[in-house]
Amino acid sequence: MPTLPIETPSPPNVDATGAVVVFQDVAIAFEDNVVLDGVSFHLAPGETKALFGVAGTGKSTILKLVLGLIKPDSGEIYALGEKVTQMKEEDLFELRRRIGIVFQESALFDSLTVRENVAFRLMEESKIGEDEIERRVREALSFVELEHTLDLFPSELSGGMRRRVAIARAIITQPEVLLYDSPTGGLDPVTSNTIIELIVKQRDVYKTSSLLVTQRLQDAFTMATHCFERQSNRMVPLPPGTRGEVPMTFLILREGKVIFDGDAHELAHSRDEYIREFVS
Amino acid sequence: MATGDFLSHIELVSPLDFAKAKIRSLQEYSLLAGQSLANLFRTPRYVADIMQQADLIGVGSLPIVLLTGFFTGAVLAVNTAASLGRFGALSLIGQLVSISMVRELGPVLTGLMVAGRNASGMASELGSMIVTEQIDAMRALGTDPIKKLVTPRVVSTIVMLFFLVILSDFLGLFGGSVVSTAMLGLDWHQYWSSAWQTLVYQDLITGLSKPVIFGFLIATVGCYYGMSAKGGTQGVGKATTEAVVASSILIISVDFFVTRLLMLLIGYR
Numbered sequence: 001m002p003t004l005p006i007e008t009p010s011p012p013n014v015d016a017t018g019a020v021v022v023f024q025d026v027a028i029a030f031e032d033n034v035v036l037d038g039v040s041f042h043l044a045p046g047e048t049k050a051l052f053g054v055a056g057t058g059k060s061t062i063l064k065l066v067l068g069l070i071k072p073d074s075g076e077i078y079a080l081g082e083k084v085t086q087m088k089e090e091d092l093f094e095l096r097r098r099i100g101i102v103f104q105e106s107a108l109f110d111s112l113t114v115r116e117n118v119a120f121r122l123m124e125e126s127k128i129g130e131d132e133i134e135r136r137v138r139e140a141l142s143f144v145e146l147e148h149t150l151d152l153f154p155s156e157l158s159g160g161m162r163r164r165v166a167i168a169r170a171i172i173t174q175p176e177v178l179l180y181d182s183p184t185g186g187l188d189p190v191t192s193n194t195i196i197e198l199i200v201k202q203r204d205v206y207k208t209s210s211l212l213v214t215q216r217l218q219d220a221f222t223m224a225t226h227c228f229e230r231q232s233n234r235m236v237p238l239p240p241g242t243r244g245e246v247p248m249t250f251l252i253l254r255e256g257k258v259i260f261d262g263d264a265h266e267l268a269h270s271r272d273e274y275i276r277e278f279v280s
Numbered sequence: 281m282a283t284g285d286f287l288s289h290i291e292l293v294s295p296l297d298f299a300k301a302k303i304r305s306l307q308e309y310s311l312l313a314g315q316s317l318a319n320l321f322r323t324p325r326y327v328a329d330i331m332q333q334a335d336l337i338g339v340g341s342l343p344i345v346l347l348t349g350f351f352t353g354a355v356l357a358v359n360t361a362a363s364l365g366r367f368g369a370l371s372l373i374g375q376l377v378s379i380s381m382v383r384e385l386g387p388v389l390t391g392l393m394v395a396g397r398n399a400s401g402m403a404s405e406l407g408s409m410i411v412t413e414q415i416d417a418m419r420a421l422g423t424d425p426i427k428k429l430v431t432p433r434v435v436s437t438i439v440m441l442f443f444l445v446i447l448s449d450f451l452g453l454f455g456g457s458v459v460s461t462a463m464l465g466l467d468w469h470q471y472w473s474s475a476w477q478t479l480v481y482q483d484l485i486t487g488l489s490k491p492v493i494f495g496f497l498i499a500t501v502g503c504y505y506g507m508s509a510k511g512g513t514q515g516v517g518k519a520t521t522e523a524v525v526a527s528s529i530l531i532i533s534v535d536f537f538v539t540r541l542l543m544l545l546i547g548y549r
Contacts, residue, residue: 093422
């Protein structure tokens with residue numbers, strides 16, 4: 001395992017409720033297809049919330065709404081104390097620089113090398129020197145154990161490596177909030193575990209708040225039952241019987257509505273027929 | 281597939297919805313085109329991207345533009361030689377090639393060549409970035425894709441098309457001179473002095489203002505179709521085809537109106 005980056009993130013901006021992300025009665029439809037219908041939840045500082053639901057229930061849409069990449073038909077969204085739903089595109093660019101996202105298919109720029117992809121955000125800020133950029137790119141890539149891929153193009157990487165480069169690109173500026181869109185989707189169990197370990201590391205070491213979209217319940221349960229041990233630099237299981245030791249919650253969507261929002265213990269003991277079927 | 285099955289796959293659109301969709305497209309195009317120019321006055325300015333695009337668009341298009349220019353001038357001389365010869369005016373061939381190339385054929389044919397090569401390139405590149413979420417990723421990373429991707433392409437196409445047209449005009453005159461001397465037996469010096477002396481400032485203003493307008497149209501149309509691509513690789517293919525068709529038609533139709541407008545503004549010879 002590589003050494004951890006030295007830089008620590010600045011404390012996140014929160015709104016009056018103390019949350020970094022707030023959804024209030026958000027609804028959105030694409031043509032006649034209602035995707036979200038009155039969704040409300042909040043994400044506390046340092047918390048990781050896993051979003052579940054069958055395909056097409058609007059999980060990825062929620063992440064795009066947080067960034068203001070799309071606008072809801074109704075409802076309010078706050079991110080880092082800013083009212084996203086009322087911001088203009090040019091004002092949103094500033095807010096987006098404080099939020100990192102890992103897209104479902106990585107969305108790396110295929111005409112740029114791994115170095116340029118990871119450095120993209122820093123290169124856009126002209127005040128940062130080349131030496132500093134190089135140092136931080138290496139640091140971010142060493143976090144995901146891909147320092148040797150600096151000069152490769154995304155097409156030369158495997159799916160898992162691309163996903164890890166996307167994580168390095170998202171964390172390079174140590175954002176206050178991280179959004180992961182199916183980071184383990186389509187990957188083998190070993191690579192998935194590596195990615196989950198990186199997310200847990202980011203959660204426990206940097207206390208970054210995050211929203212995690214996933215289809216794999218076992219990944220989220222691993223995150224809820226493990227923590228990152230800094231001394232050994234690896235993910236270790238929590239002692240049996242401990243509850244609430246890690247800031248991990250679950251949110252389940254069904255037909256555009258939130259049907260569950262709670263921790264792993266509440267999820268495991270839910271009496272809702274649909275949730276029980278989902279968990280099993 | 282039976283006729284009934286085929287017809288069941290055709291989606292009927294009401295004329296009102298069709299008109300609304302077209303007006304919305306026009307509005308989106310206008311906003312993109314306006315924003316691409318407004319970005320010139322806003323920071324950051326992507327100078328490296330402008331230079332890279334200038335190389336791709338300008339230097340990359342050089343061979344086809346030079347070849348087109350040369351053979352257009354040559355074929356113009358071949359075709360008009362018989363008519364001019366009948367009136368004993370073969371010596372005017374330099375004037376004819378010169379005015380035709382500088383005022384019309386140079387800008388229009390170079391514009392069409394660059395549209396075929398670069399409007400398609402822009403639409404497919406940006407379209408692929410849209411369907412693979414790279415544009416969303418760019419926005420999510422805090423960068424304005426219009427500023428980073430569209431404005432450099434618009435600036436580069438305008439500047440490079442201007443110089444490509446000058447080269448194309450010159451190669452057209454050269455092609456005409458090769459035919460005139462090698463096939464028609466005219467004096468080289470006479471051809472060039474006749475071609476040069478016939479040109480007036482109105483010709484140059486007309487011939488050199490068109491590439492600026494055509495360059496703007498090629499880049500904005502190519503980028504617009506790319507940025508509005510939908511539906512995976514099939515959508516990218518559709519956007520590419522539409523970009524070439526739309527930019528080519530626009531070049532030919534706008535050419536008429538620009539020529540007429542410039543005649544009114546600066547007079548004709």
